[in-house]
Amino acid sequence: MKRQDYISWDEYFMGVSLLAAKRSKDPNTQVGACIVDSNNVILSTGYNGFPVGCSDDNLPWNRTGEDTKYPYVVHAELNAILNSGGKSLRGATIYVGLFPCNECAKAIIQSGIKEVVYLNDKYANEKSTLASKRILGMAGIKLRRLTPREKNLVLNFENELDR
Ligand SMILES: O=c1[nH]c(=O)n([C@H]2C[C@H](O)[C@@H](COP(=O)(O)O)O2)cc1CO
């Protein structure tokens, strides 16, 4: 009989997005994204970080004050779209830890992505999130908040070692 405790597609792709987020250097919010086609093939991934060639050590990670991260950081969703290397994203689904902002929503719509699956909506009351929901709704993009069956998905490297 086949294994019964395998993970669902939703858990797999959101898991990949959460794993990508582990690469983020942002001390406050780590976001990951995973773009998948209608055949459940991963097309691209991304996480929030500074542009290529712009050192994590020479730009600020501050949220407030004179010099903040906000003008410099590339959002996870945009990075995933840009990382897709020219592949068509028409009809694809994007899995993201955090609900996309309005700037990412514009890129999502223009790239032809048709569904956004997310976990966290902690900035639901921000103008950027309200604007995002407005245009995503107008563009007919499906929005789905994932309620995972399992709270934890553990990756155990040690179990894979030959001993
Ligand atoms: O959709 C998003 N995708 C995304 O990658 N981000 C990134 C930008 C910042 O690095 C971080 C948000 O930082 P903070 O929560 O400290 O304001 O998350 C932020 C949003 C906003 O919703």
Ligand SMILES: [Zn+2]
């Ligand atoms: Zn964004």
